[in-house]
Amino acid sequence: MFHFKLVSQTGTKFDSEVSEVVLPTLDGQIGVLTDHMPLVSVVSNGVISVRVNPKDNDRNRIFFATNGGVIEVDNNNLNLLVDEADHEDSINEAEAQAAYEKAQKLKSEAKDQVSLEYAQKMVDRQAIRLQVASLKRRRHHK
Amino acid sequence: MTSIIVLKRRINSIKGTRQITKALQLVAASKMKRAQDYAARSRSYSDLAASLMQKLSGIGELKNYVFFKQRPVKTKLYIVISSNTGLAGAYNSNIQRFLSNLLEEDQKNSVKVKVIAIGNKAAHFARRIESVDLVSVYNNLDNQPTANDIRPILNSLIKEYLSENVDQVDIIYTKFISNINQQVSKIQALPASADVDGLTDNSTSHFSNFEPDVDSVINEITTRLIEAQLWQSILESLASEHSMRMMAMKNATDNAKDLIEDYTLELNTARQAGITQELAEISGGVEAMKA
Numbered sequence: 001m002f003h004f005k006l007v008s009q010t011g012t013k014f015d016s017e018v019s020e021v022v023l024p025t026l027d028g029q030i031g032v033l034t035d036h037m038p039l040v041s042v043v044s045n046g047v048i049s050v051r052v053n054p055k056d057n058d059r060n061r062i063f064f065a066t067n068g069g070v071i072e073v074d075n076n077n078l079n080l081l082v083d084e085a086d087h088e089d090s091i092n093e094a095e096a097q098a099a100y101e102k103a104q105k106l107k108s109e110a111k112d113q114v115s116l117e118y119a120q121k122m123v124d125r126q127a128i129r130l131q132v133a134s135l136k137r138r139r140h141h142k
Numbered sequence: 143m144t145s146i147i148v149l150k151r152r153i154n155s156i157k158g159t160r161q162i163t164k165a166l167q168l169v170a171a172s173k174m175k176r177a178q179d180y181a182a183r184s185r186s187y188s189d190l191a192a193s194l195m196q197k198l199s200g201i202g203e204l205k206n207y208v209f210f211k212q213r214p215v216k217t218k219l220y221i222v223i224s225s226n227t228g229l230a231g232a233y234n235s236n237i238q239r240f241l242s243n244l245l246e247e248d249q250k251n252s253v254k255v256k257v258i259a260i261g262n263k264a265a266h267f268a269r270r271i272e273s274v275d276l277v278s279v280y281n282n283l284d285n286q287p288t289a290n291d292i293r294p295i296l297n298s299l300i301k302e303y304l305s306e307n308v309d310q311v312d313i314i315y316t317k318f319i320s321n322i323n324q325q326v327s328k329i330q331a332l333p334a335s336a337d338v339d340g341l342t343d344n345s346t347s348h349f350s351n352f353e354p355d356v357d358s359v360i361n362e363i364t365t366r367l368i369e370a371q372l373w374q375s376i377l378e379s380l381a382s383e384h385s386m387r388m389m390a391m392k393n394a395t396d397n398a399k400d401l402i403e404d405y406t407l408e409l410n411t412a413r414q415a416g417i418t419q420e421l422a423e424i425s426g427g428v429e430a431m432k433a
Contacts, residue, residue, distance in 0.1 A: 011183035037351060
């Protein structure tokens with residue numbers, strides 16, 4: 001077990017002992033377990049999945065959607081600093097779908113480089129949120 | 143003496159104003175409370191970013207990284223945080239005065255100045271000054287800004303810095319000291335400094351792995367730190383704005399109350415004078431009939 005703290009600008013989103021965290025980094029997905037070596041790395045867009053109890057199966061994991069940040073692993077502490085982390089419960093699939101479509105539309109209408117970049121960011125973000133929403137749905141159906 | 147009708151009209155109009163200022167005062171009070179809570183919640187983010195920075199400073203040679211490198215300052219970028227609307231007491235004029243003083247000094251040192259304005263008031267002010275190059279205006283931040291609102295500002299200030307359009311970036315904001323005390327202050331965002339206040343923990347010597355490499359990690363963390371600074375200053379400014387607006391509106395409400403009292407007194411005197419005169423006329427008439 002190790003300590004996992006997830007901090008976004010709007011507050012601490014998660015702060016407790018966990019057994020496994022899988023997160024997306026620039027170099028690909030990494031899994032962090034107890035006694036991981038000290039590491040500082042950059043998190044990219046993606047889904048963070050947290051297994052609290054080692055005996056929990058995949059269905060009981062907790063998911064967060066994130067759009068980039070920094071992680072620091074040190075002495076069985078995992079600190080994750082992100083812009084935004086949406087807990088699965090705060091994501092409504094229908095809303096996420098609507099937001100995704102809106103972002104797509106924004107992207108297709110973008111005229112200059114700046115608004116295109118912005119729209120692309122929105123699309124990426126909403127895509128991740130959708131992914132988390134569908135993970136959650138799958139779990140409830142099983 | 144002012145006529146009774148005019149006085150009555152005046153009192154009614156002041157009563158209307160008092161209602162409005164009272165309402166604004168209450169709104170500002172509740173907004174201030176929320177802004178303070180919001181600012182408190184983001185503190186853990188700033189703390190964590192600062193402690194990461196502290197650890198990084200152990201690697202040494204931080205001075206050679208682009209975000210930390212001191213360049214001779216030829217152009218400065220000020221991020222000025224103000225409000226969109228007035229009626230906030232001295233909030234905006236304090237910022238203006240602070241900025242004017244800075245500009246005077248920069249002119250003496252022949253440093254060119256660019257400004258990114260947050261809030262319409264700062265934009266109005268910057269636009270009037272010839273020597274200032276107003277880069278952009280952000281006036282769409284609401285009471286609870288999100289990371290998405292801050293990102294564009296952050297990106298453009300980093301872009302200006304990396305393309306060497308500017309050599310130093312300062313944030314001008316209103317520091318929230320207490321409910322009745324707010325002060326305009328300046329913090330330097332870039333070039334970043336590795337010694338962050340409030341942290342004395344020097345457990346930096348141990349070895350860490352950096353992925354993908356030290357450069358991208360340092361750049362990312364520095365970006366986070368600047369973001370946290372910017373974020374914190376915006377939230378503090380918001381809290382200050384609301385608390386100053388609340389005080390201003392409270393004073394206005396009190397003033398209105400005083401005025402109403404004064405005018406009511408005057409109205410009563412005028413009415414009494416009228417009655418006395420009427421009575422005098424009547425009794426005068428009676429006396430005349432008797433004669």
